[in-house]
Amino acid sequence: xxxxxxxxxxxxxxxxxxxxxxxxxxxxxxxxxxxxxxxxxxxxxxxxxxxxxxxxxxxxxxxxxxxxxxxxxxxxxxxxxxxxxxxxxxxxxxxxxxxxxxxxxxxxxxxxxxxxxxxxxxxxxxxxxxxxxxxxxxxxxxxxxxxxxxxxxxxxxxxxxxxxxxxxxxxxxxxxxxxxxxxxxxxxxxxxxxxxxxxxxxxxxxxxxxxxxxxxxxxxxxxxxxxxxxxxxxxxxxxxxxxxxxxxxxxxxxxxxxxxxxxxxxxxxxxxxxxxxxxxxxxxxxxxxxxxxxxxxxxxxxxxxxxxxxxxxxxxxxxxxxxxxxxxxxxxxxxxxxxxxxxxxxxxxxxxxxxxxxxxxxxxxxxxxxxxxxxxxxxxxxxxxxxxxxxxxxxxxxxxxxxxxxxxxxxxxxxxxxxxxxxxxxxxxxxxxxxxxxxxxxx
Ligand code: UGA
Numbered sequence: 001x002x003x004x005x006x007x008x009x010x011x012x013x014x015x016x017x018x019x020x021x022x023x024x025x026x027x028x029x030x031x032x033x034x035x036x037x038x039x040x041x042x043x044x045x046x047x048x049x050x051x052x053x054x055x056x057x058x059x060x061x062x063x064x065x066x067x068x069x070x071x072x073x074x075x076x077x078x079x080x081x082x083x084x085x086x087x088x089x090x091x092x093x094x095x096x097x098x099x100x101x102x103x104x105x106x107x108x109x110x111x112x113x114x115x116x117x118x119x120x121x122x123x124x125x126x127x128x129x130x131x132x133x134x135x136x137x138x139x140x141x142x143x144x145x146x147x148x149x150x151x152x153x154x155x156x157x158x159x160x161x162x163x164x165x166x167x168x169x170x171x172x173x174x175x176x177x178x179x180x181x182x183x184x185x186x187x188x189x190x191x192x193x194x195x196x197x198x199x200x201x202x203x204x205x206x207x208x209x210x211x212x213x214x215x216x217x218x219x220x221x222x223x224x225x226x227x228x229x230x231x232x233x234x235x236x237x238x239x240x241x242x243x244x245x246x247x248x249x250x251x252x253x254x255x256x257x258x259x260x261x262x263x264x265x266x267x268x269x270x271x272x273x274x275x276x277x278x279x280x281x282x283x284x285x286x287x288x289x290x291x292x293x294x295x296x297x298x299x300x301x302x303x304x305x306x307x308x309x310x311x312x313x314x315x316x317x318x319x320x321x322x323x324x325x326x327x328x329x330x331x332x333x334x335x336x337x338x339x340x341x342x343x344x345x346x347x348x349x350x351x352x353x354x355x356x357x358x359x360x361x362x363x364x365x366x367x368x369x370x371x372x373x374x375x376x377x378x379x380x381x382x383x384x385x386x387x388x389x390x391x392x393x394x395x396x397x398x399x400x401x402x403x404x405x406x407x408x409x410x411x412x413x414x415x416x417x418x419x420x421x422x423x424x425x426x427x428x429x430x431x432x433x434x435x436x437x438x439x440x441x442x443x
Contacts, residue, residue, distance in 0.1 A: 001181060004029065004071035005079045006100050008039060008064070010048065010257075010323075011117055011149045012081030014156045017054040020062035022185050027074040028064050039064045047322040047349050050157045068100065072107040077178050079147070081117040085257075085366075090264040092121065101128045105135035108142060113178050116146045119206070119262055121269045122199040125171075145175045146195045148202035153256065154320030167191045169198020203269065206262040207280055212247045213254045214286035220250035220442025221293070230442025231424065250442045252332070252396055252422030253290035255317035257325040260287070290441075291331045294422050297439050298336075298392055301418050305339035309415065311390035313383065314397025314423070315347035315354060322349035328422065329396040330373050343377040346386035348399050351379050384409050391416045398423040407434045 001024045005016045008030040016028045030036045038045050042059065044052045055062060065071065071078060082096035097120065104114060114128060125144040132142060146169035151159035166188050170176040176192060183190070193201070220230040230250045238245030254260070263280050270277040302308050317327035324330065329345075336343055345351070354374050357367050364371075380386035383401065387393055387410060395402055403425050411417060411434075419431060421440040431438035 001025070001077065002075035003027075003077050003079065003182065004075040005081055005117075006068060006071055006104075007080065007082035007096070007118070008035065009081065009083055010046070010153055010156060011151070012079070013039075013044065013055070014048065014051060014151060014160050015079060015081060015117060015149065016062055017051060017058060018157070018160045019182070020058035021054060024061065024182070025074075026062050027071055028062065029066070029068055029071040030064060031066060033066070036064060036066055047320075047353075048153065048156050049320055054157065068103040069107040072104055072109075072112065076111065077113050077115060077182055078104060079115045079117045081149075084118050084120060084261075086261040086264055089268070091268050092119075092261065092265050094120070094124070094127075097124065097128065098131060101131050102135050105132040105142075108132075108136040108140045110140065112142045113175050114142060114144045115179065116144070116199070117149055119148065119202050119258070119265075120146075120199060121203070121265060122196050122273075124199060125169075125195040143171050143175050144195065145170045145179060146198035147179060148198055148205075150202075150205065153323055154318055163188045165189050165191050167193065167198050167201050169193045169195040169201075171195055203262055203266040206258055207266045207283070209247055210254055210259040210263045210287070211280070211283045213249075213259075214283040214290075216248045216250045217253065217290050217441070218286050223442040228442075233442075249424070251290070251398075251424060252294050252328040252441065253287040255326040255328050255330075257323065260284075260326045291328050292335070294328075294394070294420060294441075295332060295335045297420050298394065299339075301420070301437055301439070302392055302416075305336065305341045307340060307342065308391040309342045309344060309389050310336055311387040311393045311414075312343060312345045313347070313386070313393065313395050313402050314399060315345055315350040316397055319397055319399045320349075322347075322353040324350050324353065324370060327396075330370070332394070332396065333373055333377060337373075337376065344380060344386045344388070344390065345377055346380045346383045347397065348383075348401055351381060354379055384413060387413045390414045392418040392420060394420045394422060395425060396422050398425050405431075411435070 003019050003024045004027045005012050006029045008028050016026045020026045035045050042056050044055055080100050082100055084092040087093045128144045148167050166183050168179045223230045234248040237243050238248045263284055267277050267280050315329045316323055357371055358374055360367055417435055418437045424440045428438055
């Protein structure tokens with residue numbers, strides 16, 4: 001089939017590469033010139049394991065263009081995967097979706113199925129439909145469907161090739177046929193719903209997962225107060241199939257471009273619909289507190305933070321990605337900077353990205369806040385160099401390379417032997433035996 005995808009962020013580019021690998025002819029539309037140039041040279045602009053190889057391999061079936069008009073011409077099925085970042089109000093910014101809908105409408109000549117791939121509030125399809133009706137020729141038929149994406153960064157290809165389910169929110173049997181043809185080579189259950197249900201499924205799924213993390217973090221806090229061990233507790237509850245063992249890792253809280261934004265959006269959507277989703281507000285409170293608790297642990301051991309050297313391992317919001325959006329590390333860095341600590345950071349992938357962000361011009365407003373947070377912190381390319389003269393080492397991302405420690409090097413480099421582990425990756429007894437003061441989460 002011919003397929004067009006508008007937007008080449010994580011979701012758009014992974015989906016494009018996936019469909020091309022499955023044999024479809026895919027045209028991806030990207031309006032950012034710098035990004036487009038890179039993609040046309042087959043350079044993936046962010047780090048995602050295996051994606052570069054897939055994009056290079058599928059040169060024939062995966063093409064890129066700047067023009068939405070070409071996307072509209074290329075295919076009957078047009079996936080919209082542009083960003084819906086959070087506004088200061090907590091609502092998602094629908095500017096890009098509106099722009100794309102209007103552009104598609106202006107270029108419509110025959111029937112097209114517009115498929116929402118971005119995470120959008122319920123009723124977005126109706127809004128897209130209304131705006132397209134206003135700007136398209138009166139005799140041209142089109143429909144809007146929803147096909148939410150559930151892939152995780154860092155394991156996007158694995159998730160995209162082996163989804164737990166494929167949700168198709170469709171307005172008609174014609175739309176259903178087009179979408180089931182797109183996915184005919186996938187071995188996964190199809191959930192066919194109306195469009196509103198599909199839109200809700202995405203927000204409900206992400207909010208549920210965020211709730212699971214905040215729940216286990218709250219239980220971890222109880223474990224700290226009662227001398228219990230959260231790893232044992234998580235195992236004890238997770239083996240109950242109704243609860244499930246995944247997403248029960250206590251830590252410094254969830255981050256990323258999805259959970260914080262989507263929980264916020266779902267609270268707002270619910271409020272607009274007349275329902276006060278207090279449960280999710282508490283999920284957000286627990287997540288905020290989790291980062292403050294980690295800073296308190298540092299203060300407990302160091303007493304005075306001013307002028308102390310704090311080494312941080314882990315800047316990305318999770319391992320296997322260079323994405324720092326809403327990473328717990330950023331809030332912790334801000335807090336430590338307020339207390340005038342000297343901060344030295346290492347991350348296997350995000351350091352490079354952090355340097356690029358620091359070099360961006362001041363008017364790149366979408367990175368301005370991130371840039372400010374990263375200013376006046378030392379960025380290191382070597383894990384152990386970042387611990388030079390450190391009074392405390394904190395672990396904020398569970399990268400594999402952090403999991404085994406060279407105790408001799410650490411002891412020789414660090415000024416005080418204190419480790420605060422926000423991801424529970426070390427064995428407490430072993431670290432204490434090695435002479436470290438060690439604190440983790442819920443143990
Ligand atoms: C999340 C969802 O898991 C995907 O299904 C969804 O498609 C995606 O959002 C999206 O909406 O695009 P992602 O944000 O890439 O995926 O990452 P996750 O693996 O879900 O992790 C999110 C955060 O939760 C990370 O900061 C991670 O460290 C934290 N987490 C996760 C925990 O603290 N504990 C856990 O047990 C699991």
